[in-house]
Amino acid sequence: MSDLPKAVSIKEEGPREGFQFEKGPIPTARKIELIDSLSKTGLKEIQVVSFVPGKNVPGMADADEVVAGLHAEPGVSYRGMWLNEKGLMRALASTKLEIQAGLVLTASETFLRRNQNRTLEENLEGVRRMADVYVEHQVPVHRVSIAAAFGCNFEGDIPREKVLGMIAQLFDIARERGLDVGTIFLADTMAWATPVTIKRMVGDVRDRWPDKTVALHLHDTRGMGIANAMAGLEMGVAHFDSAVGGLGGCPFASHKGAAGNVCTEDFVFLCEELGIETGVDLEALLESARLAEDIVGHPLPGSVKTGGALSTLRRRLQRA
Amino acid sequence: MSDLPKAVSIKEEGPREGFQFEKGPIPTARKIELIDSLSKTGLKEIQVVSFVPGKNVPGMADADEVVAGLHAEPGVSYRGMWLNEKGLMRALASTKLEIQAGLVLTASETFLRRNQNRTLEENLEGVRRMADVYVEHQVPVHRVSIAAAFGCNFEGDIPREKVLGMIAQLFDIARERGLDVGTIFLADTMAWATPVTIKRMVGDVRDRWPDKTVALHLHDTRGMGIANAMAGLEMGVAHFDSAVGGLGGCPFASHKGAAGNVCTEDFVFLCEELGIETGVDLEALLESARLAEDIVGHPLPGSVKTGGALSTLRRRLQRA
Known part of the structure; x- marks a missing residue:
């Protein structure tokens, strides 16, 4: 356990993953309310929207209004997501967002075909095109990402060699354009x-690219989210995506009713108990989680919001 | 990860932990329905009832009827719980239960005082008395158990030395009566x-009693259940309590609405993915989990019952 990092950085994905997934409709003002609440917890990176067509993802139809309406807290980096140049242009039009791009491949070709009707080669072509767009608009490219890096409901287990090969392809695309990309995101x-597969994958990726930062985007659909995050921490991973309350889920992967992203407050609780710095005020975050639950109108899977933080209990016991 | 056990044994606690905790009145027939369903999953040990006074725990008022009505499956060991001699006599009256006793201490004296209005010394005296009863009735004493071994909402963190000291006291009580007890249960x-605390505690216990079997009874109230079980597995622990669907909770510890025991099917899923033999048919167990949810009439926290087993997906993909 000696590889536990001293501190972690967390990218909060709840507003984007959650409101994209919820059947809704959720009023724009309430989305902003959650983002503003999260802004005061100490979280330093918040993914607030995805700039995708409202006809495809109704929950993101008001993305521009959400960004326009949020009350930006100094020191917090607000992020948006996009899938193509049109989405990027919408993101670039905002003055509130920190624009960081990623080069993304999906490890499952079956998923690609079913979900985007594309072959891997077509996808690589799309990545090259977007990389050119980033160069043209001087958008910093911060990460290479592999989606479905550990397995796919339509293809099965994904061999690690395949993931390593795709990461190499993405770095090649970056290098050909003079882009220096520092982070490798592995998305489950x-x-x-x-x-075990987290440790093996992170180990192999780090062996091959020892100078790069490894980051994890984990889902909790089968209840392994926190255990997988722990495995990442034990490998020294210090960058995680998560979603307040465990908001989210994958709208494409036929997981109706299943849990979403690994839950931010449960992860912050774990870090706090392990003595790993997160910069987050857990009690404030639990308030945000309860607010998220109120906004979506149904119970969210996170546990600490009902179980309670131990740091708070300890303080109370010390005073008593 | 080389210490992962090849196989684990699971004591299913759902019927006891769950029906003791649920507010509902749940008809006896439906309790039996769940037990009978669990009996066909491959689980080899099922804790079915607690013989406590119905006026204290209304959900256990029909304990004798539940045991009388269950359809015992060959090869399944049905267990009951009791807190005193009167309860033990009720358990002994049944021909369907395998009677195994434990010597139990609670690591938190504050909890003891609040919950049972007893001091540690009074509790030790109670354990000695029960040990005498077990000798008198020739009841095999199978385990020493420490409740609240990792911390207590009313006392705070529990030092490991305290837990080690209590285990030693329990072994002394056993030895004085010629009882050879093989298993040490640590209950969170x-x-x-x-x-991290799981690994440290298991390590210290094993260092001191290398010939004994260590077992874990974990709760998921703060979302750490599966991660803690994984830590146990990594330490070679091969005996776990868990509850189907994540039934249960602690009725005494002011955790209203909080998650209960670590979820059996999520734990079986983890083991299956790690190649650890459980003897359980995960699909059958998922059916039991859905039945449990139907019986209690509200969502249960387990994730795999909605996320789905990967073994099933893999088989389906191989056929396609």
């Missing part, structure tokens, strides 16, 4: 990872 | 454990 989009 | 009754 459909929740196939276990603590 | 109020969900204070983390993967």
Whole structure:
């Protein structure tokens, strides 16, 4: 356990993953209310919207209004997501967002075909095109990302060699354009990872690219989210995506009613108990989680919001 | 990860932990329905009832009827729980239960005082008395157990030395009566454990009693259940309590609405993915989990019952 990081950075994905997934409709003002609440917890990176067509993802139809309406807190980096140049242009039109791009491949070709009707080669072509767009608009490219890196409901287990090969392809695309990309994101989009496969994958990626930062985007669809995050921490991973309350889920992967992203407050609780710095005020975050639950109007899977933080209990016991 | 056990044994606690905790009146026939369903999953040990006074725990008022009505499956060991001699006599009256006793201490004296209005010394005296009763009735004493071994909502963190000292006291009581007890159960009754404290505690216990079997009873109140179970597995622990659907909770520890025991099917899923033999048919168990949810009439926290087993998906993909 000696590799536990001293501190972690967390990218909060709740507003984007959650409101994209919820059947809604959720009023724009309430989305902003959650983002503003999260802004005061100490979280330093918040993914607030995805700039996708409202006809495809109704929950993101008001993305521009959400960004326009949020009350930006100094020191917090607000992020948006996009899938193509049109989405990027919408993101660039905002003055409130920190624009950081990623080069993304999906490890499952079956998923690609079913979900985007594309082959891997077509997808690579799309990545090259977007990379050119980033160069043209001087958008910093911060990460290479592999979606479905651990397995796919339509293809099955994904061999690690395949993931390593795709990461190499993405770095090639970056290098050809003079882009220096520092972070490798591994996304367990459909929740196939276990603590063992997390450790093996992170180990192999780090062996091959020892100078790069490894980051994890984990889903909790099969209840392994926190255990997988722990495995990442034990490998020294210090960058995680998560979603307040456990908001989210994968709208494409036929997981109706299943849990979403690994839950931010449960992860912050874990870090706090392990003595790993998150910069987050857990009690404030629990308030945000309860607010998220109120906004979506149904119970969210996070546990600490009902179980309670131990740091708070300890303080109370010390005073008593 | 080389210490992962090849196989684990699971004591299913759902019927006892769950029906003791649920507010509902749940008809006896439906309790039996769940037990009978669990009996066909491959689970080899099922804790079915607690013989406590119905006026204290209304959900257990029909304990004798539940035991009388269950359809015992060959090869399944049905268990009951009791807190005193009167309860034990009720258990002994049944021909269907395998009677195994434990010597139990609670690591938190504050909890003891609040919950049972007893001091540690009075509790030790009670354990000695029960040990005498077990000798008198020739009841095999199978385990020593420490409740609240990792922390207590009313006392705070529990030092490991205290737990080690209590285990030693229990072994002394056993030895004085010629009882050879093989198993040490560590119960995280109020969900204070983390993967790190699990590893430290299991390590210390094993260092001191290398010939004994260590077992874990974990709660998921703060979302750490599966991560803590994984930590146990990594330490070679091969005996776990869990509850189907994540039924249960602690009725005494002011955790209203909080998650209960670590969820059996999520734990079986983890083991299956790690190649650890459980003897359980996960699909059958998922049916039991859905039945449990139907019986209690509200969503239960387990994730795999909605996320789905990967073994099933893999088989389906191989056929396609």
